[in-house]
Amino acid sequence: GENVEQHPSTLSVQEGDSAVIKCTYSDSASNYFPWYKQELGKRPQLIIDIRSNVGEKKDQRIAVTLNKTAKHFSLHITETQPEDSAVYFCAAPNRDDKIIFGKGTRLHILP
Amino acid sequence: GAVVSQHPSRVICKSGTSVKIECRSLDFQATTMFWYRQFPKQSLMLMATSNEGSKATYEQGVEKDKFLINHASLTLSTLTVTSAHPEDSSFYICSASWGVGNTEAFFGQGTRLTVV
Numbered sequence: 083g084e085n086v087e088q089h090p091s092t093l094s095v096q097e098g099d100s101a102v103i104k105c106t107y108s109d110s111a112s113n114y115f116p117w118y119k120q121e122l123g124k125r126p127q128l129i130i131d132i133r134s135n136v137g138e139k140k141d142q143r144i145a146v147t148l149n150k151t152a153k154h155f156s157l158h159i160t161e162t163q164p165e166d167s168a169v170y171f172c173a174a175p176n177r178d179d180k181i182i183f184g185k186g187t188r189l190h191i192l193p
Numbered sequence: 194g195a196v197v198s199q200h201p202s203r204v205i206c207k208s209g210t211s212v213k214i215e216c217r218s219l220d221f222q223a224t225t226m227f228w229y230r231q232f233p234k235q236s237l238m239l240m241a242t243s244n245e246g247s248k249a250t251y252e253q254g255v256e257k258d259k260f261l262i263n264h265a266s267l268t269l270s271t272l273t274v275t276s277a278h279p280e281d282s283s284f285y286i287c288s289a290s291w292g293v294g295n296t297e298a299f300f301g302q303g304t305r306l307t308v309v
Contacts, residue, residue, distance in 0.1 A: 116297065116298075123303075124302070124303075125286060125300040125301060125302050125303055126237070126286075126300050127300070128297055128298075128299075131297065171236060171237065178242075178250075180227065180239060180242055181227065181239075181288075181298055182239065183236050183237045183239075184236065185235070185236045186235070186236045188234075
């Protein structure tokens with residue numbers, strides 16, 4: 083089945099700098115890659131997603147890149163702000179179309 | 194985005210009792226709902242997938258007789274934790290989508306279950 087690996091597990095970034103979180107997936111048939119942000123005690127919220135027919139998508143300070151050949155996709159956050167501190171999850175569907183999540187990255191924005 | 198409401202948000206129950214958690218899609222018809230369990234500082238672990246009008250599909254290692262799922266309508270799925278034990282204490286969260294796989298899934302606010 084689909085295996086989604088996410089790195090790093092923890093990331094500390096100085097406010098204003100960029101943060102990059104990377105994920106790899108195993109099922110070459112996967113064609114949809116969402117990223118979720120989860121603040122403490124709250125539900126995950128979709129922040130950006132990408133489909134397999136494009137290599138990059140950007141929404142203000144957030145971007146996602148996809149390399150289908152290498153089966154990896156990355157989340158890029160530029161000009162980080164304190165409110166970016168949260169846990170971020172990547173995800174990908176398996177062959178049964180169930181969304182499988184990575185283990186998460188705890189992002190700390192340092193003042 | 195679409196709204197998914199999960200109830201209750203917190204529940205404390207005694208060992209041996211059962212607890213029902215509801216997941217409702219408020220403004221769309223959810224053909225598929227997913228139930229996840231999340232331990233502190235860990236990822237979301239898929240427990241089961243429910244489709245309206247059919248039996249839920251459980252992930253390996255999840256006891257279907259302990260975690261009863263009913264997807265009675267296109268807007269409601271319920272998870273019942275039967276004969277709860279302290280080790281069942283966790284954060285349970287549902288998500289719903291009107292498609293499968295490559296469409297956005299919307300999450301409920303989660304239920305923190307504490308079994309004493």
